[in-house]
Amino acid sequence: MTDGDQHVLIIDDEAQIRQFVRAGMELGGYRVSEAANGNDALREITLHPIDLVILDLALPDIDGSELLERIRAWSGVPVIILSVRAGETEKVKLLELGADDYVVKPFFMSELLARAKVVLRRQSERKDGESALRLDRLVIDFASRTVELEGKRLNLTPKEYRLLQVLAQHPGKVITHQNLLKTVWGQAHVNNTQYLRIFVRKLRQKIEADPNRPKVLLTELGVGYRLNDPTARDQNRLE
């Protein structure tokens, strides 16, 4: 586990949570700073080069989602949200505000580490500006707009390709239903979830071994879809 010397900022008002998250992140090879409230967090982010923010929504001074908005106003630093509020509407809202991922409390450290890894990898890839995405057996070439499964070129309709492309731009990140509908079908169809279901099904029939048990195009219930990042999959889950 060598993710280099990446710097993680933990923002949580509960010392116990900060304590074990710090221990866990340090085990994962990260450098860790802590902040107990929103103002300290803002200062920390401005003063130091932070690679990843782990943000608890319940803060004593600033509401977590507001803090997220303020950070997003000038920084693209990856943010993973910690929340006891598990509502799907809440998750959608946070993703729309620019959160990269969320973890619902109580959570497993392994899960947080996996998410952190995916988010950070995505960040570094974005910087690299790769023109193709390789996911297990699947290769998506953005330049030629082609998709290959085990070396065989897949015949996708323009909508299907567009859908896959939007998801592939942020591998591992949950893209909300609304976001997908808006990008692929347009603003007018933002509530036509059934379009999305039908095309996801078609796409799965083409790219998955068993469309009823997808391994690549995953469903995030009530929120959206994401492409499974193989780097996250080999992360040892606590089992």
Next chain:
Amino acid sequence: MSIDRSALPLEGVDDRARSRPADGSLTPALAKKYFDYARIWIRKAMAPGGVTRLVMALVFIVGTDAFLLVMRYFQELPPVALTFLIPVAVAAIRWGTLSAAITAFGGAATLTYFFYSPFYTTGPDSRSRVLGVVVFLIVSLVLGYLVARTRRDAARALKRENEIRDLYTFSQRISSAHTPAGIFEAMQQHLGTLVGRKVLLFDSLGTLEAKSERLGDVGIPKTVTEAVDKTQAAGTVGSKDIVVDGGRGSAWLVRPVSTNTADFGVIAVDLGRRSEVFDDLRARVVALIGDAGLSLERLGLARTISEARTRAETEQFREALIGSVSHELRTPLSSILGASTVLALAPEITGNSRLKKLAALIHQESERLNVEIQNILDASRISSNGLQAKLEWAEPSDFVNAALQRCRNRLASRAVEVTLPEELVLLRIDSVLMERALGQILDNAAKYSSPESAISVRGHNESGHFAISVADQGAGLDANDRALLGQKFFRGNRHSQVTSGLGLGFWIASAFVAANNGTIEAVSEGVNRGMTVTIRLPLSMKESDKD
């Protein structure tokens, strides 16, 4: 203000006697009527009051005669016929029309004999004498009648006033009564005063609740207890007041207190002899009982409402308590669970198998605690009607996979066979709730079957529904458990011995499925023969749901 009960209504009969038909033809019915009047008159005359009336009328005549004769002894008197109107009027006021009439006739007779010249003779020897007597008779009879009528009206008014006052007192008492006992007491007392006889209340269990007001030592006639039993047995359906003969010439009214509910028991009232007043009295007693019955119902309703309110408040408090306790438990649990997962990653611990096991134990148990807390939170959300399904078009395979993923630890040791339809199925559901519901069912299936046994999950279309069934080969259900399954906190007897848990799972699953307009059904062939739980969700009509 005592009123001569027996005398009053009879004067009404007098009126009718006077207004006889003008043609005078004597039909058998008419003859019978007159015969009845005669009987009444005779009885009246023979009654203690009746004799007094006759005697007093005669005493009055004699007194007036004596007085006038004495006066005449001293001085020549002017025509004195008017003087005789005094005894007539007094007799009418005191004893009624009959007395007045007797006094009038007596007065006329003595008037002719003593005070019309020539004195001390009878017979129509002079025109003026005959005329005088006739005029006197007419005047005195009319006067007597009028005075008696006035007296009767006054007495009636007094009687009504008393009745109304009684009724008012009664209604005030029952409307201010806060307990059925208070209403019963008021009813019994009032009826007791009204009929002046026995009033008996039988509560809904058939035991005698109250003793009579008067004549308490007289036993209850057998016919009455029989009628009470019969009324109670009949319940409220078609129950009416019955009048039974209680022996010794008294009739009893037996009636349920309320005609709407059997809860208030049966009342038996001794109405006395079947006389002319009987029907009147009976109607009044029935009206009073009806009043009291309504009050009792009102009281019952009020109590039911207040009980419901108390229950609701208790429930609300309980839910709030559960909610806040669960939340407070969850905060430290987050730290425990998180820290345990950090321990499981630490090389110092992963390298030591004993410590690794301990870390895994902390992790497992805190995870279990977390699941139970989540269940309690879900249950309190369901109970407080905080459950709002967000229905969207969704694929059932999505929530089935999510549920299987969630239960992967529990299901790890088993062969889980999943069958889902090849074609796309779209349901209008809240996938998150459905995932939780199916998760509960899978969890139960895993809990109550041996770790090696297989579990099958099968989804298929079924006449207008999409059915997902989870079949295990576990403990199954017996008849008792089947009836109780689905209740909050239910756990089968055998279940509690096998494994721990609060017994909320199936109940939560049912509520979640219901929120998705679905149904849930548990079928078991019997104990240790496994169980199949089937969730059915409506396959929405394309027309109705397309917007």
